[in-house]
Amino acid sequence: xxxxxxxxxxxxxxxxxxxxxxxxxxxxxxxxxxxxxxxxxxxxxxxxxxxxxxxxxxxxxxxxxxxxxxxxxxxxxxxxxxxxxxxxxxxxxxxxx
Numbered sequence: 001x002x003x004x005x006x007x008x009x010x011x012x013x014x015x016x017x018x019x020x021x022x023x024x025x026x027x028x029x030x031x032x033x034x035x036x037x038x039x040x041x042x043x044x045x046x047x048x049x050x051x052x053x054x055x056x057x058x059x060x061x062x063x064x065x066x067x068x069x070x071x072x073x074x075x076x077x078x079x080x081x082x083x084x085x086x087x088x089x090x091x092x093x094x095x096x097x
Contacts, residue, residue: 030094031090031091031094034087034090035087038083038086038087038090041079041083042080042083042084045076045077045079045080045083046076046080048072048075048076048079049072049073049076049077051072052069052070052072052073052076053069053073055068055069055072056069056070056073
């Protein structure tokens with residue numbers, strides 16, 4: 001089984017399947033995956049901010065719920081900053097190599 005896979009792999013030319021430069025394709029794939037992860041993490045953080053804002057508005061002066069909502073908003077904003085910084089660093093590093 002392993003020998004037949006080696007023979008099959010040896011006969012595949014990367015140009016035939018659309019890969020012109022394997023290194024650039026790997027960087028592109030990594031960049032695409034990371035961008036997708038950053039996008040979804042940002043969407044989740046924004047949704048948490050919206051829900052926490054709703055909880056803050058509807059807390060009715062309850063100090064426990066107000067503190068919980070404020071902590072959630074603060075944590076989400078810090079998370080967004082970390083996501084943005086990770087995205088910038090990733091794009092810088094992938095752009096250099």
